[in-house]
Structure formats: C-alpha cells, structure tokens
Amino acid sequence: MSATDLHSSAVAAIGEGRVDEGREQLLELVRAQLDVEHVNDLAVASQMTGRLDEAQVLLEAGRAVAGDHPDLVENLAALAELRARRASAWRSEKGVGGSDPLMWERAFPSMPNHGTMGEHCTRYAFAMSRLGGRDVLDLGCGTGYGSEMLTWSAARVRGFDLWQPEPHQRPSWPGGAELNYGHDLCTDELPRATAATMFEVIEHLPDAPAALRIAWGAVEEIIASFPNPVYHGSHMNQWHVNDWTLGEFEQQLCGSAAHHFESIELEHFLQPRGSVLLHPGRDPDASFWVVVARAGSRKS
Numbered sequence: 001m002s003a004t005d006l007h008s009s010a011v012a013a014i015g016e017g018r019v020d021e022g023r024e025q026l027l028e029l030v031r032a033q034l035d036v037e038h039v040n041d042l043a044v045a046s047q048m049t050g051r052l053d054e055a056q057v058l059l060e061a062g063r064a065v066a067g068d069h070p071d072l073v074e075n076l077a078a079l080a081e082l083r084a085r086r087a088s089a090w091r092s093e094k095g096v097g098g099s100d101p102l103m104w105e106r107a108f109p110s111m112p113n114h115g116t117m118g119e120h121c122t123r124y125a126f127a128m129s130r131l132g133g134r135d136v137l138d139l140g141c142g143t144g145y146g147s148e149m150l151t152w153s154a155a156r157v158r159g160f161d162l163w164q165p166e167p168h169q170r171p172s173w174p175g176g177a178e179l180n181y182g183h184d185l186c187t188d189e190l191p192r193a194t195a196a197t198m199f200e201v202i203e204h205l206p207d208a209p210a211a212l213r214i215a216w217g218a219v220e221e222i223i224a225s226f227p228n229p230v231y232h233g234s235h236m237n238q239w240h241v242n243d244w245t246l247g248e249f250e251q252q253l254c255g256s257a258a259h260h261f262e263s264i265e266l267e268h269f270l271q272p273r274g275s276v277l278l279h280p281g282r283d284p285d286a287s288f289w290v291v292v293a294r295a296g297s298r299k300s
Contacts, residue, residue, distance in 0.1 A: 003029060003032070003033070006025055006028065006029050007025075007026070007029055009022075009025055010022040010023075010025035010026045010029065013025065027065065030065050031065055031066070034062075034065055034066075036062050036065065036066040036069055036071075036072070037071070039058055039059075039061065039062040039072075040058075040059070040062060040069070040071045040072055040075060042058055043055045043058035043059045043062070043075060044075060046058060047075075047079060047082070052079065052082070052083060055075075055079055056076075056079060059072050059075055059076045059079065060076070063076070086172075087172045087174075088109075088172075089168075090165075090168065090169050090170060090171055090172060091108060091109050091110050091143075091171075092110070093166075093168055093169045095166075095169060096108050096143060096165070096169050097111055098239075100238070103237060103238055103239070104116075105239050106142040106143055106163065107120050107142060107143065107145065107200065108142070108143040108145065109143070109145055115276070117145075118276040119271060119276045119288065120145075120146065120199065120200060121145070121146075121149065122271070122276045122277065122278050123146075123197075123199050123223075123225050123271075123278065123290055124145075124146040124149040124150065124197070124199065125149065126223075126269070126278050126290065127146075127150065127197050127199075127223045128149055128150055128152055128153045128154070129153070130223065130292065131150065131153065131154050131195050131197075131223070132153035132154065133153070133154065133155050134154050134155060134193075134194045134195050135154070135155055135156045135193040135194045135195075136150055136154045136156065136157050136158070136193060136194070136195050136196065136197065137157075137158050137159075137160065137190060137191070137193045137195070137196040137197070137215075137218060137219060138150060138157060138158070138159040138160070138177070138196070138197050139159075139160055139185055139190075139196050139197065139198045139201060139211075139215060140160070140161055140185065140198060140199070140200065140201025140202075140204070141159030141160060141161045141177075141179060142161055142163065142200070143171045144159050144171045144173055144177055144179045145171075145173075146159075146197065146199060147159040147173070147175075147177035147179060148173040148174075148175045148177055150177065150197070151173075151175030151176055151177050152175065156178075156193075157175070157176075157177040157178070158177070158178045158179075158180065158191065158193070159177055159178065159179045159180060160180045160183040160185060160188075160190065161179070161180070161181055161183060162181075162182070162183060162184055162185065163181055163182075164181050164182045165181060185201070185205060185211040185214065185215070186205055186206060186207040186208075186210045186211045186214075187207075187210070187214075188214075189214060189217075189218075190214055190215065190217070190218040191218060192218050192219075193218055193219050194219060194220060194221065195219050195220070195221040195222070195223070196215050196218065196219045196221070196222050196223075197222075197223050197224070198215065198222060198223070198224040198225070199223075199224070199225045200225060202224060202225075202226055202242065202249075202252075203226060203227055203232075203240045203241070203242045203243075203244075204239055204240060204241065204242075205241070205242065206241055208242050208252065209252055209255070209256055212252060212253065212256035212257075213256045213259050213260075215256075216256055216257045216259065216260045216261065216295065217259075217260055220261075220294070220295045220298075221292070221293065221294045221295065222253070222292075222293045223290070223291070223292050223293075224253065224290070224291055224293065225288055225289065225290045225291075226244060226246075226249045226288070226289050226291075227240070227287070227288050227289075228246070228284075228285070228286060228287055228288065228289065229243035229244065229245070230285075231273065231287050232287070232288075245284065246282070246283075246284045246289050247284070249289060249291070250266060250291070253266065253291060253293050254266070254293075257293065257295055260295070260298055260299060261295035261296055261297065261298055261299060262296045262297045262298075262299060263295070263296035263297075264293055264294070264295055264296065265293070265294045265295075265296070266291050266292070266293055267291065267292040267293075267294075268280070268281060268282035268289070268290075268291055269281070269289075269290040269291070269292070270282070270283050270286035270287075270288065270289055270290065271286065271287055271288040271290070272286055272287055273286075273287040274287075278290060
C-alpha cells in the first residue's frame with residue numbers, strides 16, 4: 001500500500017471510530033518516513049542552543065514513534081538532569097540571602113544557619129496542616145521555600161515580597177506557587193484569598209500596621225510569627241525594625257483587623273528557646289510567638 005493510500009485508510013478508520021486501527025496505520029506510515037537519528041540529532045542541537053522545551057518535545061516524539069531507542073532514552077535522561085541542575089542553580093547565586101552573609105536578610109535552602117531553616121520550616125509545616133484546600137497568600141515569601149511547602153496542601157498559593165531578584169537569582173519551585181516580587185506589603189493592595197501567612201516578615205516592615213490592615217482587607221485568617229525582641233531584636237538583627245512585646249504584637253493584629261471586622265479570635269503557639277518545635281500556649285518569654293488570628297463577620 002502506498003503512503004497516500006495508507007494515510008487515506010488511516011483517516012477513514014479514525015472517522016469510522018476505529019481509532020486504534022487508524023493510529024497503528026499512521027504510526028507505520030511515520031516510522032517508514034522518519035529517520036529517528038535525525039530527530040535525535042536535532043533534539044541535541046536544540047538542547048545545545050538552550051531550547052530545552054523544543055528538545056524535550058522532539059525526544060518524546062521520537063520515542064513515541066521509535067520506542068525505547070537507546071539514544072533517545074539516554075538524551076531524555078541527560079535533559080532531565082540538566083533541567084534539575086538549572087532549577088536549583090539560583091540557590092548558590094551571590095546575594096540570594098541578602099547583602100550580609102553574617103546576618104542573612106532572607107532564608108534560603110542550603111543556607112549555613114541550619115537551625116534557622118528548621119525554625120522557619122516548622123512554622124510552614126504547621127500552617128500547611130491548617131490551610132489545606134485553601135487559597136493562601138504567603139506574605140513576605142522571600143525565596144519561596146515556604147510557599148512551596150504550602151502548595152503541598154493548599155489549593156492555591158501566591159507569594160509576595162519586596163525583594164526584586166536578578167534573573168539568575170529568581171527562585172524556581174516545582175509546586176506551582178505564584179511568586180510576585182517587587183511588591184511592597186506596606187502600600188500595595190493584595191488579591192482576595194481565604195488566609196495568609198506572615199512568617200519572618202512583620203518585624204522587618206517599616207509600616208507594619210499598614211501592612212496588617214492591607215492583609216486583613218484581603219483575607220479572614222492570618223497565621224503570623226513574631227520574634228521575642230529580647231533574643232532576636234533590632235540590637236541583634238540589623239533587618240528588624242519592630243521590637244514588639246507579645247502584648248504589642250497582639251494589639252497590632254487585633255487593631256488592624258478592627259478596620260475590617262467586628263471581632264478577632266487569637267490562638268497562641270510558641271517556639272521555646274533551643275527548640276524548633278511548636279507548642280500550644282501563650283508565653284511572653286518564649287523565643288518565638290506564632291498566632292492564628294481568625295476574624296469574625298466583616299464590617300459592612
């Protein structure tokens with residue numbers, strides 16, 4: 001059967017509902033006309049010129065036609081490895097953590113202070129357990145490691161941060177969190193969502209009350225952390241500008257919510273000194289405070 005006749009027969013079979021038969025005929029036709037080595041070589045050239053998506057499509061198409069051809073399988077594996085290396089390369093770029101390597105402005109994977117990452121990730125793990133299936137804003141997302149964690153349970157995660165990373169510094173995560181950089185939490189409006197996290201950010205904000213008012217305008221629940229200034233105040237951390245006591249932290253959360261809601265309910269947790277674990281309870285002397293703030297009915 002000629003190529004033209006085989007193509008016509010395949011199209012007719014598909015039109016009559018014999019799709020599997022038509023597909024096999026088309027596959028036979030393509031195999032007869034396609035040189036898989038040419039496809040493989042074109043994919044390699046595409047990869048070498050930075051066209052990774054194009055190379056991926058070519059290799060997968062070649063494999064769909066020719067099966068597990070050794071060259072195709074090998075190059076698909078090499079392409080996957082290259083993508084993985086590029087996806088994590090930003091983590092080692094200079095300036096990702098901030099300008100002072102002795103006191104990082106932003107936490108990031110592989111940072112030297114592993115204890116800090118442990119403290120931070122515990123808070124996001126806690127939020128992840130509370131916010132499953134929700135539309136979440138991660139305010140002060142930094143490098144987005146916490147936004148990525150939240151995607152493991154939340155329906156949607158959008159991160160916002162003032163940092164404006166250079167193209168080579170821009171974080172890349174597989175979970176699909178939408179990271180928005182160059183966003184000033186103290187002045188810029190936020191999209192509506194159901195809840196927000198504010199971890200390791202309120203103590204950094206020059207107008208934290210304004211930022212909290214904006215956040216409450218967008219959500220009905222905020223899970224926020226704040227460091228005890230006795231152990232983590234501005235006298236120790238150059239990036240901290242708000243040295244609030246636990247009482248002041250509570251007043252700011254409730255006062256800013258009062259602009260939008262009739263009432264606010266607080267649930268207290270803490271991280272004691274020397275531990276990354278999160279415990280229920282209110283303790284003004286704890287190392288870090290975490291508060292779940294839930295609003296009542298919105299004011300008309």
